[in-house]
Amino acid sequence: MNTTFMKHATTPSSHQPTVRLKSTFWKHYQELIAQEVLPYQWAVMSDETGVSMADDPGGNNEFGREKSHVLANLRIAAGLETGEHYGFPFQDTDLYKWIEAAAYIMRQREEPQLRRLVDSAIDLIAKAQCSDGYLDSFIQITAPTRRFARLRESHELYTMGHFIEAAVACHESTGYDKALNVAIRMADCIDRAFGPEDGKIHGSDGHPEIELALSRLYEVTGEQRYIDLARYLLDVRGQDPDFYDRQDKADGSKPFIPGMSQFPKSYYQAAEPIREQKHADGHAVRVGYLCTGLANVARLTGDAELADVARRLWDDIIRKRMYITGNVGSTRVGESFTYDYDLPNETMYGESCASVSMAFFARSMMNLQPAGLYGDIVEKELFNGALAGMSLDGKHFFYVNPLEADPQASAIDGNPDRHHVLCQRADWFGCACCPSNIARLIASVEDYIYTTKLSHNGDILTIYSSQFIANSASFEDGIAVDQRSDFPWNGHIEYSISVPAAATSVDFAIRIPQWSQSEASAVVSVDGSVIDATPGIDGFVHVSVASGATVHIECDVDMRVKLMEASTRVRHDIGKVAVMRGPIVFCAEEADNQGPLWLHRISVDSWAKMLETNKVDEHYDEDLLDGVEVISMPDQMRTLSSTEDDLYQPVSNDTDSETSFADSRLTLIPYYSWANRGRGRMQVWFDSNR
C-alpha cells in the first residue's frame, strides 16, 4: 500500500467549510438524488432493470444499447466471472461518477444502504485493479497487451481519472480511504508510464480529464509527483501533432472506437500546444474538463502563463460561444464548438456533460482568482443548462439540450439533422456519460457556495459567497455563516456571520449577480443600515466583520421579469427575445400555449407598459412541475396560413397588423422543467416587434 498521502495531512482543501444545505430547492433535488436517482442508476448499471436506451446522439451505436453491464465488466476484469466486455471503452466511468455522487450525498445524510453499495463497488474495483495499479476493464478484458497503445480513443487516463475524482470525494466526504489507496496506485501507474523521461510515453489521453483528477489528488495527498504529472500532461498535448497517428500505426490493430481518427486534431485539443491555444475548439466536454485542469494546475503551481490561457479560453466561451442557458456545443458533429457567435437553437448539441464541465471550470476559475462572473456561470448552469438534463422524477435524462424542439423534426422520419434532439428524456443511453455527471453536480452544490482567501499564515481573510443557496456553514477558525432565502423564487437573502473573538476580522463578500446590476441594482443592508451595493470590480459587495462580532446582512436582488436579446452577431437570435427572471431562463411549451409556438410575437415596445399595468402575471404554482414560477403575458400570434394558400406569394400591400396578428397570451415555465408533461414543442427565443 502506498501511504504517501498520510505524510501530508495539511492540504489546501482543508480550508473548505462544512456546509449544511438548507435550501428548499436544492434539498429537494438532493433528496431526489438519494432516494431515486442513485438507486435507479445502480439498478441500471447492475442490469437489474430493463431500460429503453436512446441512440447515442454522437452516432456511435455499435457499442450496444441492450444493457449497461458496468458492474459485470468489472467483475469479469476481477476474474469473478467470465464473459465479454460490453459497452464503450469508458463504460467504467458511469460507476465512478455514481460513486462520487454517492460520496457527496453521504456528507449530508446518513444513508447506510448507499454506503453498503459504495463499499461493495470499491471492493470490486480494488479486486479488478492490476497489481501495478492499472485499471480499465475494457482494455483488461479485450486488449490486455495494448495498454496505452491508442490514446486518441482508448480513454484509459480519462477512465482512471474519473475514479481518482471519486476517490478524492470519498476521502473528503466520508473519511474512508479504501478508494483513495486504489486511486494512488492508479496515479502511480500512470506516473510510471507518462512523463518527459526517456522510455516513457510523451503524449496524453485524447479525452482530457486526468489533469483535473491529478490536481485534486495532489490537493488531498500533497504528493508533488501528481501535480507535476498533471502539468506535464497539459503541456505535452499538441506538442507532437502526429503523436496519435504514429501510435495507431505502431499498434497496427483495429481501432477501439472506429471513426475517431477522422476528427480534426482540434477535436482532442491536440492541434497546438495548450499555451498557444486561443480558442475553445473541438469537443465541448473535453474543452470543459481540460480548462478545469488548466485552472487548477495554474493555481496550485503558480504558473501565471497557464492562468492566462485559462482566462483566454474562458472569455472565448463566455463571450462568444455559450447559449443563454449556459449550454455549449453548437453541433452534433463531434459534439463540438464551431465558430464565434454560431449558436443555432434547434440543431445545437448543448450536452448535459458540457454544462457540468462548465460549472467545474467556473469553480476552478473562482478558486484561481475570485470574481463574480464565475459565480454567474455556476448559477446559470445550476438553474438552467445542467439541471435541464434530468427529469423531475430523476429517472430520465437528456444528453442534448436544445433551445427549440419539435417532435416532428426529431422523429425518425423527420429531419436527420435534428434526430439527436429528443423531445422527451430517455431512460438511459448506450453512451451514458450524462446521467451520473448531473447527479454528481447536484449532489455537491454546497461546494459551489463559498470560496475563501487566506493570509500567509492560514487565517481566513475573505469569505466569498458566490451562490444564493440557503445553508449554514462552519469554517475552520470557528467562523459561522448562516444564509437564509427562498431562492430562486424569491430574491430576499439574509446572512448572519459570526466571527469568534479568537479569530481575526473577516471580509465577507456577497456576489451581486450580473442580472441584478442594471437599473435597479441590489439593495444591501448591514445590521439595518443600507450600504452602497454597487459591486466592486470583482463583482462582490464587501462587508467587514470584526473579531467577536455577529453581523446581520439583508440583500435584495432584482427579480423582475426581463426580456433579453442576444448580440446582433448571433444571427439565429436576431429580432428575437427570451424571458428571464433572476437566474432562470424561461421557455414556452405546447402544453400551455396555442401553437405553433413560432407564431408568437412579444411586443418589446409595449413591455414597460405591460409591466406598469400588471399585465405580466408571475406566480409560484406549487402544484405544477414540483413547484415552479409561471410567467404569463399578453402577446400576439401571426395568422397561420391555410394549407390551401400558395407556399410563396408576393408580400401583400395590406400591412395592417390587425389582419396578420391576433391578440394572444404566452405562458412560460423554467427551461429546466420542460419535457416533463409528454412530447411537445418547446421554444426559448421568440419573435419580437423589433
Ligand SMILES: [Zn+2]
Ligand atoms: Zn454526457
